[in-house]
Amino acid sequence: MYRSHVLVCGGTGCTSSGSARIIEAFEKELDHAGLTEEVKVIKTGCFGLCALGPVVIVYPEGSFYSRVAPEDVQEIVEEHLLKGRIVKRLLYTETVVEDQVKSLNDTDFYKKQHRVALRNCGVINPEDINEYIAYDGYQALGKVLTEMTPDDVIKTLKDSGLRGRGGGGFPTGLKWSFAKASVDDQKYVCCNADEGDPGAFMDRSVLEGDPHAVIEAMEIAGYTIGANQGYIYVRAEYPIAVKRLEIAIGQAREMGLLGKDILGTGFDFDLELRLGAGAFVCGEETALMTSIEGHRGEPRPRPPFPAVKGLFGKPTVLNNVETYANIPQIILKGADWFSSMGTEKSKGTKVFALGGKIHNTGLVEIPMGTTLREVIEEIGGGIPNGKKFKAAQTGGPSGGCIPAEHMDIEIDYDNLIAIGSMMGSGGLIVMDEDNCMVDIAKFFLEFTVDESCGKCTPCRIGTKRLYELLDKITKGKGTLEDLDKMEELCYYIKENALCGLGQTAPNPVLSTLxxxxDEYVAHVVDKKCPAGVCKALLNFVIDRDKCRGCTLCAKNCPADAIVGEVKKPHVIDTSKCIKCGACMEKCKFGAIMKK
Known part of the structure; x- marks a missing residue:
């Protein structure tokens, strides 16, 4: 028995910040202090507060150490683990109140969260199946195989109100019932782990922190619809997730929890990984299946839907990682438990990747119905540098911008659609007054233009024409007629594109319009970018009263566009200025501004 456990985040965020070196340092220092038999170091998945990585939590005290460096480890070992004195200078500041250490669950970031899909992330070692089993792992599979019929499983999911977390929000139990009703000699279960939205890392974090939950849920799906083979389609850019999935699948096979005659019930089910090459369109279910089949990832017309004719032309169930991660808990705790959370039409919780202009960048899981204001001002810690909240983009390139006037909206599927956005897979990008909304729309559209597979004309050509109009406006060459053209083109693309990528591509443009x-009009009529972002519409000028003639701006100008004598006001030659902003960044007197 160990008296203390040191949990070190091994998710992508903390790994990139050097958490592997933290683990090495702990092992070295514990050995030096003679504590290797008393203290265990565990590499976990993401704790959620990515902005504070590398993160270390020491139990049983629950001390949350943030931004830990290898040189801090000796102090933690000598003071905390050897002498029992918590190192307060390294604690997450919100856990210290009047010199008293409070529980992590009492902090603003965690207290309104409810972890279901993320329940084991940051809690267990994802590379040890025994730790998953110790937290009720594979009990749901055992219950399903020995106590429930396929119809019982479907009824439980329907009663729970679980909807697909991949963006569309289709009822999961209904989808499974369609696949079960399809008669064929072979059926498949697929997992969409091809998370491609800019700023999204929800599914990646689940796979890195709790891969067995997805495996167990896919086996339950296989039993329910009558399938014996599954595929997890995960993007190759997720090396940690891929490695942990490979380990988890191998361990499950070794313990007889995957493969032939699972738990002695006669049920067979096996899994294979398929690595995606980073095509955003492969997040669309039919394109994903086409890619698994070995073809170019392009969508297919629907109907027939995958539940009738999916992978290799056979009935197929496909859900995303977060959807599957909920299912074992629903089976164990019941439909009523899950449906007690959320709103009338959106049950349970939703995981969001919180990023952008926000203090607490990271991963959050909140009950459906939580307001956007609660997420931004309480969980997220507000906007840095005293700036004002301007908008939040949900759903990535497929979603829309939510303005400040809707900050009190309850987040669920239907509410977001009603105001021109969508849930999407769960990216939530926060923007402040320094963001240009025309430029934001242009950024997301550029992404979808690049990611279009090119199969259908509305998406291949329509999004390109839409981008060109936006580019024209950001360069100060647009007209009011262009705004009408854009709106008309947006609706044409939405109504005629073949798949979800094209149908939702205009959303960022429509929501910002x-x-x-008023920002579009300013770009077109006044030839100004109110946020000072669009380079073609701004100039850098020096305030002669504030300039001290220190020459820093001139020395750092890559275009030699700044002239002036030492200790005398300088001037920017606008004909040479490339508008890089280096001068404004280097000025110590606030003498340079955008106009």
Missing amino acids: RYFR
């Missing part, structure tokens, strides 16, 4: 039309 709806809520921030």
Whole structure:
């Protein structure tokens, strides 16, 4: 028995910040202090507060150490683990109140969260199946195989109100019932782990922190619809997730929890990984299946839907990682437990990757119905540098911008659609007053233009024409007629594109036109970018009263566009200025500004 456990985040964020070196340092220092038999170091998945990585939590005290460096480890070992004195200078500041250490669950970031899909992330070692089993792992599979019929499983999922967490929000139990009803000699279960939205890392974190939950849920799906083979389609850019999935699949096979005659019930089910090459369109279910089959990832017309004719032309169930991660807990705790959370039409919780202009960048899981204001001002810690909240983009390139006037909206599927956005897979990008909404729309559209597979004309050509109009406006060459053209083109693309990528591509444009039309008008009529972002519409000028003639701006100008004598006001030659902003960044007197 160990008296203390040191949990070190091994997710992508903390790994990139050097958490592997933290683990090495702990092992070295514990050995030096003679504590290797008393203290165990565990590499876990993401704790959620990515902005504070590398993160270390010491139990049983629950001390949350943030931004830990290898040179801090000796102090933690000598003071905390050897002498029992918590190192307060390294604690997450919100856990210290009037010199008293409070529980992590009492902090603003965690207290309104409810972890279901993320329940084991940051809690267990994802590379040890025994730790998953110790936290009720594979009990749901055992219950399903020995106590429930396929119809019982479907009824439980329907009663729970679980909807697909991949963006569309289709009822999971209903989808499974369609696949079960399809009669064929072979059926498949697929997992969409091809998370491609800019700023999204929800599914990646689940796979890195709790891969067995997805494996167990896919086996339950296989039993329910009558399938014996599954595929997890995961993007190759997720090396840690891929490695942990490979380890988890191998361990499950070794323990007889995957493969032939699972738990002695006669049920057979096996899994294979398929690595995606980073094509955003392969997040669309039919394109994903086409890619698994070995072809170019392009969508297919629907109907027939995958539940009738999916992978290799056979009935197929496909859900994303987060959807599957909920299912074992629903089976164990019941439909009523899950449906007690959330809103009338959106049950349970939702995981969001919180990023952008926000203090607490990271991964959060909140009950459906939590307001956007609670997420941004309480969980997220507000906007840095005293700036004002301007908008939040949900759903990535497929979603829309939510303005400040809707900060009190309850987040669920239907509410977001009603205001021109969508849930999507769960990316939530926060923007402040320094963001240009025209530029934001242009950024997301550029992404979808690049990611279009090119199969259908509305998406291949329509999004390109839409991008060109936006580019024209950001360069100060647009007209009011262009705004009408854009709106018309947006609706044409939405109504005629073949798949979800094209149908939702205009959403960022439509939502910014709806809520921030004044910014478009400023770009077109006044030839100004109110946020000072669009380079073609701004100039850098030096305030002669503030300039001290220190020459720093001139020395750092890559275009030699700044002239002036030492200790005398300088001037920017606008004909040479490339508008890089280096001068403004280097000025110590606030003498340079955008106009």
